[in-house]
Amino acid sequence: MNTTLSVGWIGLGAMGTPMSLVTARAGHRVTAYDMSPQALEAVAPDVASAESARAAAEGADVVVIMVATGPQLEAVLFGEAGIAEVLSPETTVMVMSTVGPRAMDEATARLLPTTSHVVDAPVSGGVARARTGDLLVMVSGTEDDVASARPLLDAMAGNAPVVGGRPGDGQRFKVVNQLLCGVHIAAAGEALALADSMGLDVAQCHEVMNTGAAASFMFNDRGQRMVAEEFDEARSALNIFVKDMGLVTDAARQVEQPVPLAASAEQLYLRGRREGLGLKDDSVVYDLLRRR
Missing domain, CATH: 1.10.1040.10 (N-(1-d-carboxylethyl)-l-norvaline Dehydrogenase; domain 2)
Structure with missing residues (x-):
């Protein structure tokens, strides 16, 4: 199985920036979108830039979402320029933000008509450990979906235990x-x-x-x-x-x-x-x- 993945990355904040870089440097093809042009410049040339969240997500094997809040997650997925419309039934959506169980459960349910492949993977460890790929990631999802995201988890985490079989348990x-x-x-x-x-x-x-x-x-x-x-x-x-x-x-x-x-x-x-x-x-x- 090819372990090199094409990754659409949405959100380059304090944690998302180093996480995207260690993912790209592990050999994955990462294309990112952030509202800040400076954030996109900071990850170049390791991470490619997209002009929109949809452009970053379209055609990706895995879309990683690293935004700050539940409302931001909803906007990224289902807002006016939401990415749900460009996802395929084969796309895996991996939410690595801390958005809470309620927001994760609602997002998973609303994604079902588009894709059932959702991995809930919030992170802990801070910026220093994000830079070295030594985060704790609390992972939940089906066995197959987690396996599809495992190459990315291995790049970003020193420890990425599976803590549940359903998205939401990670949250x-x-x-x-x-x-x-x-x-x-x-x-x-x-x-x-x-x-x-x-x-x-x-x-x-x-x-x-x-x-x-x-x-x-x-x-x-x-x-x-x-x-x-x-x-x-x-x-x-x-x-x-x-x-x-x-x-x-x-x-x-x-x-x-x-x-x-x-x-x-x-x-x-x-x-x-x-x-x-x-x-x-x-x-x-x-x-x-x-x-x-």
């Missing part, structure tokens, strides 16, 4: 992932703000706590940015967690599951956006909490 796993990430960032900010308020050496507190049971990936990673006060370069914007914690609480509401810690963290991120910090790095929650 459900990602919701659990984002609950943990969002709460851990908020907890890191709260802990270091408390240390600061008590007059402790915040850098030493971060160093010491990372050697014990209180350590976590987010406390280590975001805590470094909190200590250094590196809020302006948004490696992961606070607005992302406004969206993602909203997806967490929405998914929990659908199954009547209380998520009090996630709800509290969501309110912190919403407060940050209301205070004009949405485009700052999400580690800015530390600064938000220590303001007096």
Whole structure:
């Protein structure tokens, strides 16, 4: 079986850009569309440019969608210039955005008259791991559909477990992932703000706590940015967690599951956006909490 695929790529944001590049450098033929000409220039010449989403998708073996929100996914697929009209019954659509279970379920159902080949594959790991093809991808879909996308997953991911047999299960796993990430960032900010308020050496507190049971990936990673006060370069914007914690609480509401810690963290991120910090790095929650 030929493992070189033609890929239509839609969305070249902070994550989509390095993901498309590692895919192309693994030998796949990638043609991308993004509304930003600068984003298209940034991936040339490894990734070819298309003038529209439809042009990128037409004739592709796999169409990868890496947009930010559920409404953007709907617009890409079914909007006025949506790609659904140019897909064939053989096209595999792989959604790698974090859009939530509801949006994924609705998109899968609406695609059925066009193609039944849908892979739900949201990613986690951040920009640095995207650049090295070492992401965690939570994959769901039929065995055959996942197999058809596996060469791309192998290029982008260090770990790409199949977490369910239906599109939507990947989003459900990602919701659990984002609950943990969002709460851990908020907890890191709260802990270091408390240390600061008590007059402790915040850098030493971060160093010491990372050697014990209180350590976590987010406390280590975001805590470094909190200590250094590196809020302006948004490696992961606070607005992302406004969206993602909203997806967490929405998914929990659908199954009547209380998520009090996630709800509290969501309110912190919403407060940050209301205070004009949405485009700052999400580690800015530390600064938000220590303001007096």
